[in-house]
Amino acid sequence: MNGLIHPFTKALYEQDGSGLVKVTSGSRTGLFRSTGEHISGELEEADPQLCGWVAGPVFGNHRLATAPKS
Numbered sequence: 001m002n003g004l005i006h007p008f009t010k011a012l013y014e015q016d017g018s019g020l021v022k023v024t025s026g027s028r029t030g031l032f033r034s035t036g037e038h039i040s041g042e043l044e045e046a047d048p049q050l051c052g053w054v055a056g057p058v059f060g061n062h063r064l065a066t067a068p069k070s
Contacts (some may be wrong), residue, residue, distance in 0.1 A: 004054055006047055011045070013054045021051045 030041030038046025
């Protein structure tokens with residue numbers, strides 16, 4: 001899975017495919033909602049802002065879109 005590494009804690013934040021965020025810090029993991037609310041797992045704290053970024057919708061970049069050919 002692709003994810004983001006928290007700049008301070010170095011924990012890995014990954015989207016699980018169902019809108020939840022899996023956070024891994026060392027050997028501990030936890031599952032969180034996009035608001036940072038703990039669902040399950042040994043790891044019980046996460047950065048709610050980073051959870052929102054990771055769980056949020058992914059939009060295409062207009063600069064990478066192909067232009068229609070005329």
